[in-house]
Amino acid sequence: MELVQYTMYTGYILLIIGTIGAVLGPMSKDPIKKLLNVEVPSVGLSLILLAYNHTLALMTFLAVNAAIGLVLIRAVIKTVENAEDYHEKNK
Numbered sequence: 001m002e003l004v005q006y007t008m009y010t011g012y013i014l015l016i017i018g019t020i021g022a023v024l025g026p027m028s029k030d031p032i033k034k035l036l037n038v039e040v041p042s043v044g045l046s047l048i049l050l051a052y053n054h055t056l057a058l059m060t061f062l063a064v065n066a067a068i069g070l071v072l073i074r075a076v077i078k079t080v081e082n083a084e085d086y087h088e089k090n091k
Contacts, residue, residue, distance in 0.1 A: 008051035011045065015045055018040030021040060022038055031079060031080055042065050
């Protein structure tokens, strides 16, 4: 098989595993695991777009994904800070 096919199949596997992780991820308490469960399918989709040589779609997806990643990281940090403040006030 060629490298393009390996890239495409790897993308499909990451997309499927990441989607299952995103479905089961909300049961996790760790915010970093929740963030990774969202990022794994996006990497899989990036590899699929790369395999099909959809350059414009790939560049747009990566740019939007980077912005969304920053927002998600900030939301996770804020949620953890709010939970710590809540526990300190209720002691």
